[in-house]
Amino acid sequence: MNKKKIKFATSNPHKVKEANFIGEKYGIEFIQIHIEYPEIRHEDVEVVAKKGVEYVFSKIKEAVIVEDTGLYIEALNGFPGAYSAFVFRKIGNSGILKLLSGVPKNERRAFFKSSVAFSDGKIVKTFNGVLQGRIAEEERGCEGFGYDPIFIPLGYEKTLAEIPALKAEISHRAQAFRNFCEWFSKAVLSAQQS
Numbered sequence: 001m002n003k004k005k006i007k008f009a010t011s012n013p014h015k016v017k018e019a020n021f022i023g024e025k026y027g028i029e030f031i032q033i034h035i036e037y038p039e040i041r042h043e044d045v046e047v048v049a050k051k052g053v054e055y056v057f058s059k060i061k062e063a064v065i066v067e068d069t070g071l072y073i074e075a076l077n078g079f080p081g082a083y084s085a086f087v088f089r090k091i092g093n094s095g096i097l098k099l100l101s102g103v104p105k106n107e108r109r110a111f112f113k114s115s116v117a118f119s120d121g122k123i124v125k126t127f128n129g130v131l132q133g134r135i136a137e138e139e140r141g142c143e144g145f146g147y148d149p150i151f152i153p154l155g156y157e158k159t160l161a162e163i164p165a166l167k168a169e170i171s172h173r174a175q176a177f178r179n180f181c182e183w184f185s186k187a188v189l190s191a192q193q194s
């Protein structure tokens with residue numbers, strides 16, 4: 001099958017790999033492009049992603065997606081949320097663990113939200129995925145990236161960094177990309193074929 005290629009503006013190759021794991025099943029290949037875009041200040045990653053894709057489209061004038069993710073920790077009132085990249089750079093996983101020190105297991109609930117935003121100049125559309133879980137007591141595992149070593153998905157005891165094959169199937173990003181691919185293969189690819 002001839003794969004449909006679509007540009008994915010991101011500096012993170014892990015995200016491209018995870019996206020292509022899903023895209024493969026739909027005959028869609030995500031091609032990484034390196035275009036920086038301003039991440040506006042907003043609590044919802046969906047708004048950040050939408051503004052980002054509008055900016056990238058205005059630069060390249062071709063169909064493109066961007067994706068933004070946030071980690072929302074309940075005991076910290078949703079912090080770091082849409083500021084997850086900044087917080088990761090500043091305090092990292094050890095800083096988050098310190099903020100939660102003494103917080104018992106049943107109060108360490110958190111979720112990831114991922115939003116994929118698409119634009120082809122006519123349509124701007126977002127697709128979301130959420131992964132519920134909790135923050136571990138210590139960092140574990142060496143796969144994945146970012147907060148993976150401290151995030152345990154609901155129903156499991158291992159961190160995402162210990163179970164990359166499962167992450168590929170169930171993550172916030174996998175869900176958001178599955179939603180995108182479902183829509184894209186129906187709405188866009190079938191319109192091109194008819």
Ligand code: IMP
Nearest residue numbers: 067068069070084085088145146147148
């Ligand atoms: P962004 O979507 O690249 O802005 O990511 C925000 C922050 O969350 C960065 O520090 C990423 O490393 C981290 N992050 C994004 N996606 C994931 C993930 O799937 N697992 C763990 N951390 C992530």
